[in-house]
Amino acid sequence: MKAFIALVRREFIEHKGAFLYGPLLLVILLFGATVLAFTVGRVDARFSGAMFTVAPLRIYELGFLGFGVAWSLYLTGTLFFYCADGFAADKRNNSMLFWKSMPVSDFKMLLSKLTAAVTILPGTVFAVALLSGLLLYGVAFVTTMINGTGSFTALGNIAVVYGHVGLAILVTIVCGLLWYLPFMALVGALATAIGRWAIPVSLLLPSIVAMLEWVTLGGLHPFSTHTWDYLGYRTTFTLVEDGYVDVWFIGKEPFNAISYTTDLIARMDWPQVGIGVVFALICLYVASEYRRRSNVNG
Template sequence: MMAFAALIRREFIEHRGAFLIGPLILVAVLFGATILAFTVGRIDVRFSGAIFTVAPLRFYEFGFLAFGVAWMLYLLAVLFFYCADGFAADKRNNSMLFWKSMPVSDFRMLLSKLAAALTILPGTVYAIALLSGLLFFAVAFTTMSINGTASFAMLGSVASIYLQVAGAILLALIVGLLWYLPYIGLVGALATALGRWAIPVSLLLPSLVATLEWVTLGGLHPFTTRTWNYLNYRSTFPLSENGYPDVWLATGERFDLNAFAVDLLGKTDWLQVLIGAVFALVALYIASEYRRRASAN
């Protein structure tokens, strides 16, 4: 267990630039640019303060959720490149023999990379998202204070909103990682054999499989096959149209974490989540067997 934890920590150390340092730099640049914009008069404090005053709590809810969605999209993109790079890092930097000297099998080695992709690496991005929410409120409250419209009575309401939205972002993050787990496992398994070529191969593979079905079973074109329809279904986040987010935006009510959780968990196909988890583990096991045999030759 200590060796497994050390392997997960190694993944964080090796890739903290993309999952921690890079996001912190982005937040610092955006925060600094905002402060500079107010300082040099690019933004009218009275005008912006008036905007925040119209519906400050609603504006904060929407802004924090927008930050959360943006960071989740960033996480998905970075995880894709992490799987294509991290699962082949040992082979590329000639440290394979060193890591194979540890009392850990190849499967557990790859499993530690998958565990890092599902826990500590997304956790750092989630922490950055929480920091973004705090900084967003700080800018809004400072602007209202300068404008003379701020009230400390709203701090309690803001704290409640912060917890509600933070919980929703965390829940969406967990469900999203579980939902896209087969893609993470597939790209990682391909990277074990192909290295960074796993990036173009993983993008091209669905089209090849759909084309093969079209050639063998017929159809109008490759993008009307059952394979392509299934991949579209598994690539779409479980929140459907006319779900709670759409209803919340149309009503103007306060964001409700419980209603969001019921909607998201109820619309998630948990059988597909289980099938995806099994697929990811099988793909990693096959990749570990290839890694073990390839390094022995």
């Protein structure tokens, strides 16, 4: 178990540039640009503070939720590049024999990489997302104080919004990771054989499968097949459409993370999530066998 934890920690150390330093740099640049804009007069603090007094909580909610969406998109893209790079790193840097000497199997070695991809690496980005929301609220509170309309009561209300939106972002990230787990495992499994070309090849495979179905079973065209329809459903994480978010957005009630979480969990296709977990484990097993046999033959 200690060896497995050490492997997961290794993944964080080797990729903290993309999952920690990069996001922190973006937050620092954004915060610095915001402060500079107020300092040099590019933004009227009194006008901004007046805006926050019209519907302050809604503006705070929309701002933080916008940050959450942006960080979720960043995390999704970065994780797929991580899978293409991390699963092939041992072979690429000629350290395969060293890691093979550890008291873990090839399957556990690859499982540690996937575990890092769904735990510590997203957790780091989530922490940075919380920091960006905290800085956003700090700027909003300062502008209202400059405007003369701010109060510590408003700061308390902001804290409540911060907690609700932060919880919603966390739940969304967890559900998104579960939903896209099989695709990350597929990219990682392909990377053990073909390295960083795993991403374009993984995008090509569905087209090949849809083409084969079209040729064998018929249809209007390769993009009008059961395979393509299923992949279109399975690759789109639009579980919040026509749900709580739409109702909240057109209403006047404060954002409620419990209602959002309940709605999201109820709308998740959990059998598909289970199928995805099984598929991911199969991908890792096949990749580990290839890794083990190629090491022996090499």
